[in-house]
Amino acid sequence: MLSEVLNQAKLNGEIVALYGDRDETTKFEVGYIVEFDKDYFILERVTPAGKSDGYLLDRMQSIYHVELGTLYLKKMLRLIKYNGIKRQKNLFDKNDLLLSFIKFAFQDKKIMSVELCDSSNRDIIGRVKKFDSDSCTVTQITDFGEQNGYSTCNLADISSIVYNSEDEKVLEILNNCNKTIHI
8 A cells, every 4th residue: 555655656746754763753754756666765855944855765664654745745845846946867777776776876976874774873874985786885984074994785784875965965065175174
């Protein structure tokens, strides 16, 4: 049933609220379903101010509640329109969504935060350095935007990825400042 709702939202380009944190049932993600398969979904995220907030790749099993057409989502549509936000083109291959997402991150070279093994943590933060069909190596970035070695994980252990959100954009700025501004 949830797959049918997500598919209709995707086909209609409808904004959704996805609930996935069973410990905090008032917490949700807002955005557009870009793609999904039996294992993962990709959400083009929107901030509470109606601005683009990167992408979320997460497990389908994490979703327990979907909202469509609410007053809050109508408010978000007004803010999105006010901010002039345009939808991104779907660049992801439904046949292997996770690998396709990693490939996109590698080519786009923006910062991502990776959760491993349903830890509820940002276990790896950085840019994809290399990948194959089984694993991914990330150039790690600290909370101060400094490079901090490399981390490799199995793709099968990835629970979710947040890509180029406001948090990652701040790290991107700091990382670029560290290269050009010396204090």
